Amino acid sequence: EPEVTQTPSHQVTQMGQEVILRCVPISNHLYFYWYRQILGQKVEFLVSFYNNEISEKSEIFDDQFSVERPDGSNFTLKIRSTKLEDSAMYFCASILARQDRELGTGELFFGEGSRLTVL
Amino acid sequence: QKEVEQNSGPLSVPEGAIASLNCTYSDRGSQSFFWYRQYSGKSPELIMFIYSNGDKEDGRFTAQLNKASQYVSLLIRDSQPSDSATYLCAVIETNFGNEKLTFGTGTRLTIIP
Numbered sequence A: 001e002p003e004v005t006q007t008p009s010h011q012v013t014q015m016g017q018e019v020i021l022r023c024v025p026i027s028n029h030l031y032f033y034w035y036r037q038i039l040g041q042k043v044e045f046l047v048s049f050y051n052n053e054i055s056e057k058s059e060i061f062d063d064q065f066s067v068e069r070p071d072g073s074n075f076t077l078k079i080r081s082t083k084l085e086d087s088a089m090y091f092c093a094s095i096l097a098r099q100d101r102e103l104g105t106g107e108l109f110f111g112e113g114s115r116l117t118v119l
Numbered sequence B: 001q002k003e004v005e006q007n008s009g010p011l012s013v014p015e016g017a018i019a020s021l022n023c024t025y026s027d028r029g030s031q032s033f034f035w036y037r038q039y040s041g042k043s044p045e046l047i048m049f050i051y052s053n054g055d056k057e058d059g060r061f062t063a064q065l066n067k068a069s070q071y072v073s074l075l076i077r078d079s080q081p082s083d084s085a086t087y088l089c090a091v092i093e094t095n096f097g098n099e100k101l102t103f104g105t106g107t108r109l110t111i112i113p
Helices: none
Strands: A005-007 A010-013 A019-024 A029-037 A044-050 A053-057 A065-068 A075-079 A088-096 A114-118 B004-006 B011-014 B019-025 B033-038 B045-050 B054-058 B061-066 B071-076 B085-095 B098-103 B107-112
Touching: A005 A088, A010 A019, A019 A029, A019 A088, A019 A114, A029 B098, A044 A065, A044 A075, A044 B098, A053 B098, A075 A088, B004 B085, B011 B019, B019 B033, B019 B085, B019 B107, B033 B061, B033 B071, B045 B054, B045 B061, B045 B071, B071 B085
Parallel strands: A010 A114, B011 B107
Antiparallel strands: A005 A019, A019 A075, A029 A044, A029 A088, A044 A053, A065 A075, A088 A114, B004 B019, B019 B071, B033 B045, B033 B085, B054 B061, B061 B071, B085 B098, B085 B107
């Protein structure tokens, strides 16, 4: 079964350091997302990405965050200068192209997550 | 701010009984509703989705949707200890052609053997 893969599974970093989280979405999916979940809290939307540009971003996704699709398979989330409050699980997700389903329908497939710990 | 509300629990149900999980949402235009299960430290795993009013059954799981009341529920029949997890209600929001999944806070379910 196709799956979204994420690396690393766990990263520990010092405050102020740059972190890059990597994701390989499902191959025929064209819409990509990053979500985060602080321990004990809800899963929160960060950003959506389509056609090599950001479609929508949340208030959390400030100038310290960026996303990129550097090649045909990877989708990355970069945090430029990590803060303690960036410690969380970060989930990548993807969904089928719009032409293969109706707007507002379809399953979002999640990766296993990358746990980021900022010290 | 569009909201998805769930009772955070914990909800304790004896093994073999029916677990009932509830969710309300604020965006009347929402048309797709999802139930995810999340084990501690793991990613959300889709259990069911429902688009139309009424009931949808899949094995031991039944999703119920009432768009007029902006209410969606999940019933788990013959609850098993392995069903112990946090259940996340989620709604697709559309905004000028963009889509995103908005999650509730989740309900922690414990099945008591």
